[in-house]
Amino acid sequence: MSHNHFIGKLLGIKDKNIKVDEDNWLKEDVRNGLRCKIISATLTYIPKACKCCGCVNAGSIVKNGTKLTHPLLLDMAGCPTYLELKKQRFLCRECGQTFIAETTMVKKRCHISNDVKHSIAVQGTCNISEKDIAREHRVSNNTVKRVFGAFYNTFRQTYTYLPENLAIDEFKSVKSADGAMSLIICDSDSHRIFDVLEDRRNKSITDYFLRFSQEQRAKVKTVVVDLYGPYQKLFQALFPQAELIIDRFHIVTQVNRALNMARIGFMNTLKKANDLKAKRDYRKLKKYWKLILKKEELLNGTEYRYHRLFKGMVTERGIIDYILSLDEGLRLNYNAYQTIVFTVTHRKPDLFRSFIHEKQRGLSAKMDQALKTFRQSERAIVNALSYDYSNGLVEGINNKIKVIKRTAYGYRNFSNFRNRIFIEYKLLEIKTVA
Structure with missing residues (x-):
């Protein structure tokens, strides 16, 4: 195998259309006051169709120069590393428009590689502040927020399933939340967070659970709560078939x-x-x-x-x-x-x-x-x-939530806070499945 193959494997370049320059593939430069490493490579291939008009390539698409980009890679030997990637530019003779070669390594119009984003997401499962993650990956704090925000739909409730055994408790929320306290709902069997509600007031809880069908709510067997009287009456009304359990x-x-x-x-x-x-x-x-x-x-x-x-x-x-x-x-x-x-x-x-x-x-x-x-x-x-069910698992999660807030010196936005809670508890499972 050629050196090109091993260099690409070392850098995590899986796209076969990217060829690392054989002769002068590694350079050193100073950027933002830091000595960094620059890997030279070229992205080119024969497109099957035009990206603009959809015309199938039958000799109508020709090469039309290159565009130089510098996507950020993961650090190599403790130094910031960039890929000096020459992307092939194509001209479609049918529509007269040009388009640029695309790769799975970097998203379109983005200068941060997917490996860096993946590393940011995995680091989010650890109890580290977003600023520390941003500093370690040499990106902005907003970039870290965008990476975490990309998982928002993953944690969005679909209202099609309810666990048979629920454990419910409240915790101190953020300033932007509608109520002073937020509600956490867990599955007592799997010991997993099911959802986090912004507000613990009766109307908000009622509106949330009524989005589930009556058949789903009828399947709930037990609900563990504390001695707060309004909770008991509320959950008895929402889950008429369930046995109410007070946490010991x-x-x-x-x-x-x-x-x-x-x-x-x-x-x-x-x-x-x-x-x-x-x-x-x-x-x-x-x-x-x-x-x-x-x-x-x-x-x-x-x-x-x-x-x-x-x-x-x-x-x-x-x-x-x-x-x-x-x-x-x-x-x-x-x-x-x-x-x-x-x-x-x-x-x-x-x-x-x-x-x-x-x-x-x-x-x-x-x-x-x-x-x-x-x-x-x-x-x-x-x-x-x-019953053997209790709110012990929820209390443990609440302690972890307090640590998350303390590490970040607090959160202002509830959506970001909710995302981070779910990421720390669920992202590794999602990545394994993917």
Whole structure:
């Protein structure tokens, strides 16, 4: 094989109509203050028909000089690399018009090779800012946006299919969005993003899902949401055949916050007291707040360790027993918290039902409100203890979205932001299929 073949293979030139110059194929020059490499090549072939009038070539199309272009290639040996490509110009004797030879390596009227665009698209799947991608590929930031924007139709919703199991949550959106919060919809089975809505308000959600046929909405089996009341009523109306599931994390969070507020309320009473013992107890409640929230079954009751505030050896179980002995209200709130956590952890729907309907005395207002919320969403919470689906996958995606925003120092345009989310999660799959 000739050197031309190996040079073309090294540069990623797959178009057989492009011939690298044999004699003086590599030059060096200074452009934009940088030393760059220039590869000389020629693009020529015999056209089958005229691009202007469509006349079939039967000797009527002749060569008519060349046009010099400099498409950008991927860097070679860390240097900017350009292809000095002489494109053949053709003259059609039938219509008298001229046209230029085309190649799959570079789009028409474009000076950036498709390999560079492909590399930009693949880099978009990594958590890198657009400016860094542009700087690495020696293009403008707008070029990167255009490459990402080319995938917009790929991620456009067709409203012909709905997953059987949905997981839905909101996240902080961009300033240009219609609402302060946007909505993310995921497939609970494939753990993939299904769509991202600009607005989480009821009207926007209703308008979106009503675009799907009634048959598609009837196929949805489960919908996982948080404890936000309007969501539950809305999704029950949109998916009448689906079972509503409350995310277990939000169940535990409700009683977690209630217990924390009860602890802080008791600490404030100790803070106002002038008693030395009360101040010591205040410091203990402040220091061991994580231990109070720990699952009771995981508390160590056999291993003694020295604790400065107790001035002696004591177990975790001993610390909790002492703290709960300080206040009856705190003990009752602690027991309610541990009961809810136990029923959620070990999936005890019957125990959960009986506990929330029991008459509880001595609980804080926040804990009472949490139990009242559980009673209002009883069926959906029982489903959470019966099904394995949760919003854990959505929370993980939300964390990734926050990282995307932080890396880019924020987004102004929601469409660009939505595109980048989908690119980071789906582009590699699309490229593999293609």
